Amino acid sequence: MFHALPVPRRLQGRPARLLRRWLALSLLLGGLVALVLPGSARGTPGAATVVSARDLPAGTLLSAGDLEVVDLPEDVRPQGATDQAASVEGRMLVGAARAGEPLTDVRLVRAAIPGTGDPGSSTVPVRLADAGVAELLRPGQRVDVVAAAEAGRDASVLASAAVVAAVGAPDTAEPRAARAGSKGPLVLLSLPAAIATRVAATSLERSLAVTLR
Template sequence: MDILPKLRALHLTRLQSRRTRLIRRWLALGLLVLGGLLLVHPGSARGAPTVLAAHDLPSGATLRAADVRVADLPDETRPMGVLSTLDAVDGRLLAGAVRAGEPLTDVRLATVPDPGDPGTATVPVRLADVAIAELLRPGQRVDVVAAPEPAAPASASVLASGATVVTIGHREPSALKGPLVLLRLPEASATRVAAISLERPVTVTLR
């Protein structure tokens, strides 16, 4: 007479076990579907579009599509002034070096005069002092100074005031002088700087 209750209890135990396995399977399936939705629609869960450096970039680099990428980051991890579109960085110059994966902000981009501005010209200058070139950043304002003339060794001359650094070239290890620096300045001053830099050593003073 005791066999029937035991069979009923065993049957109930098996039903509960099957129900538990079924619930676990549905939960696993639900998590899998949720994960797939997050991959397809990352912006809804991960935050807002953010422009990141695709690889290490040097100071003065001109940004192109291959240099950056857009990813969605949570608002709490996005720094102030962060850029969100590729159009905001295309063709712009970096004011400083950045690491791969670093968010790009407005202060990372150099502000330089438009090459199409009337009355201005870009002049390549190779600075006599290598150490000074290493201190320069795109968008920085400098004064161009020439070494004293042989006939007047006590007087240096300011060739141009308020020139804007456009970009800094790479220094060659074997070169005795500094790297080539592109400066944007008024046309009249640009002609004078270009001519004198061929005859006398030229450097810059920082503002």
């Protein structure tokens, strides 16, 4: 009859301790994977999203080189984002954007610049009554266009939320003090076609001003 050999006391309980250590190490490694790959660990699918490829200033007329398509988890992808870079090209950026920032619909306007092919909009060049105000404008800003009160006619708003497409360079040969109160550089405003016609016609007979939004 065979008898089991006695297990030395120093070896008793060692397999259980090794198993517990192995399980703890497995849990630790699993947690690290979840931190490094949150989308894969949580099962959150990514969605193609158009973002800015670099830092872009307000008023940028977007081209293919300004855009990049990346995958973003659905839970962080903002509403109004798009996965089609072609739908963003040729539009104007209203506000500055950092590199990697998703470009949503509220940050973009159809830039009515000659050659963009937007049949619903037009670009109208105007000179404002005050050169100093014109020099404050930047591409991408929204303004309301106001016809000044003249010859018994009250001031009236000709257009709301017009987009500044471009501002001509001021005449630097004339001192700023002398330019104040005089007509300043040409300002290109992007407007719906019907309203742009009205603004252009009014600018021929009345002084124009803008209020900043």
